[in-house]
Amino acid sequence: MYASKIVEKAKSFIGVKENPPSSNDVVFNRNYYGRIVRGSAYPWCVTFIWDVFRLAGASTLFYNGQKTAYCPTLEGWGRSQGLVVGKNSGTDGDIVLYDFKGRGEATHAGIIEKNNLDGSYTTIEGNTGINSDENGGTVMRRVRNTSVIRCIIRPKYLQEPVNTTKTPNTIKEVQEYLNEKLKGNLSIDGSFGPLTNKALIMYWQSVVGSGLSVDGSFGPKSQAAASMNNLKKGDKEELVRIMQMALICRGYSLKPYGADGSFGPASETVLKSFQRYNRLSVDGICGRKTWIALLK
Known part of the structure; x- marks a missing residue:
């Protein structure tokens, strides 16, 4: 599976919201748990990522094909598998984990869409919002600075097909x-x-x-x-x-x-x-x- 396919699948869900608001009742949770779930025990930033990989036909690239909805568990898996890359080295398709308040553990996750090369990333995240970075109830495109990133995980994607460009002359x-x-x-x-x-x-x-x-x-x-x-x-x-x-x-x-x-x-x-x-x-x-x- 190519990283670009994961990004495209994630982008297709931008705008999806939980319903009713503040309920955590969202399609990604229903797919993950196999039933309707509601309440504060069911945050869904990681289940969104799990479902993106599943729907893209790449389940084995996320947590070795198993399930987790917990950010620290996802981080532990990435580190144990040697998949963590530098905070400035992220690229499209990487899984990014955040610690917004300096708690010492990951509390939110998303998928990198692109590296902006200015110390920030454009990401696609589930369960985020303008008024709550890590519990906003919507799939959104966000821009995040490296200062809030705890770690970046790079799944074992296939190398993208090479696009030939003309020889640079200017x-x-x-x-x-x-x-x-x-x-x-x-x-x-x-x-x-x-x-x-x-x-x-x-x-x-x-x-x-x-x-x-x-x-x-x-x-x-x-x-x-x-x-x-x-x-x-x-x-x-x-x-x-x-x-x-x-x-x-x-x-x-x-x-x-x-x-x-x-x-x-x-x-x-x-x-x-x-x-x-x-x-x-x-x-x-x-x-x-x-x-x-x-x-x-």
Whole structure:
């Protein structure tokens, strides 16, 4: 099952409400318990998620195909299965658990629709509302800051089919490429601002791997990883494309080839110009100092 299918199924229920209000009588609870249930003992943010996975034909991806309606139990399962990812690393289809009041345990849950790349997520949640985040009685699309997130669980989805995009040749095309790869929401405005730079770093971190947090911060750990990922003429890999996209964002032209992932003579010439301007060693090798200048 693809994460996109779970998100689409969750979106189809936006606007569904319990009836009567404040009763917890809702279709997701009826499906979960097999009968009509009402009262404060039956909150339904987790039963909503359970039902979404069930109706999408992916029950085994949620709590190993078993039932739970309790946020802490869901969190315990995610941690025991090694499915928890960093709070800044969430993407579409991930299950997000919240602790709004700092109680030390999860009290609400939802499904991430997209990472907004600004420290927030757009989510789809059951039993939420404008007047009560965790007991609002409605399926809604919400925007949540990472500060209220307790953990993020990533079910074992199949890898999404690759959508081929044209080779980036402009900042707008770089932004489109990053949106596709990160399932992000960058504005396609052709301006190399902080959010585009952050997304570029996040994509670099995700490609490098090595246990890096995909947080968009090019700190000491990322800089150390950069020293182990030198690029030179003749290399062909996604890191080359990231280097090329960074050069494009910094105002250097790679036309007609663009960010094609191939480190040829044209890329070497442009990289040397970048190094010369930034008073780096003009060796045509993208090493630690050059990576820092490109991404930090």
